[in-house]
Amino acid sequence: MIETDIIIIGAGPVGLFTVFEAGLLKLRCHLIDSLPAAGGQLIEIYPKKPIYDIPGYPTVNAGELVEKLMEQCSVFKPGFTLGESATELTETEDQKFIVTTNKGTQHKAPIVMIAGGLGVFEPRKPPIAELANYEEKGVEYIIRDPEFYKGKRVIVSGGGDSALDWSIYLVEKNIVSELSLVHRRTSFRGHLDSVQKVMDMAAAGKINLITDAEVTGISGNGKVEAVTINHATMGNIEKPTDHFIPLFGLTPSLGPIANWGLEIEKNAVKVDTFDYSTNRKGVYAIGDINTYAGKLKLILCGFHEGTLAVQSAFARIYPNKKNVLKYTTVNGVSGF
């Protein structure tokens, strides 16, 4: 069990800056994020995009801002649970919270701050009616262990880099017995060399390339046995397979926190603007994940929200301890 003062769910810019503000009050933080690295949407969606409204930075790339925030909070030695999503929130008898991840990692603290941004990044799922019935029964959205597909017939679907790269990998390493790549258009928009490689492998008969087509149905008794491919000119084709791997990137959703007994409005967590607390005492929501009258989804506003929330968290953890705002210019910052 990981114990800390504040569990922060979401390691995006707001979560990271909150570590710093909490550290100034001598509160320790541990961050949980479903992505494998800190930075949230800044790293996952637009690392190379410039941001123009961070005070003091006329322009800063999203990736660079995350680097700077990591550097700034590192003095307070935050803990990280990355690549795991927070799924469960329970309360203990001593008025603390336990946050459990999808991989079973447990974290305990008196305060939970949800800085979840857009929510949990989940694989984008194609609109196929039977899809859910075959998840983990031949339908996988992420390739965890390529060897899992040893000697199998695999159909990959998608037109981006991950679909191209995995198709090349599974064939080049002689893992699969047969690989088909289904794409809605004739052209691909991945890296040029990957596209060329797939074309070459298709010409050599190593990849069964099916373009102008979409997988529209799945059939099988308890597991995937075939998919229906709808081709623009040839109509429906039934193709036997062992696995169907749709690779269409990631998309955010509110995820499990929707079931944590928090007041939800417009797909966001409702908070009191006095201290950004939710309807559950000890649970706060800061940044893009929260909503209130006049809410603006800006990194800048999230920084402010996190700063006020940790003040309230301090008063909650130490109700009888006096505290006063100190400027960092007076004594500098002393880390842990």
Added chain:
Amino acid sequence: MENMIKVNIIDREGKTHVLDAPTDMNMNIMEICKSYELPVEGTCGGMALCASCQVYLESDTTLHEQSDAELAMLDQAFHVKDNSRLGCQIRITEEIDGIVLRLAP
């Protein structure tokens, strides 16, 4: 009204919303939908990175050519048709006055 155009949005229930859209606020279709609280997510904020503002062009309005970024994103999206567009990439200008767009599922 000066600097105002009409934008017709057909929602997912088939209802048409006639929106007054200002041409001098540097807005796009995704943003005008959000400002009228129509159910458009616009998750990425308008960078052509999420396809949650996909619309179908149903009028004969001439639009500018699609950028590589928009086409690449539509490549990853679902329910894509020949007349699919990303709302965030359509700017509110005089030229699109009277445009008819249907929200994708």
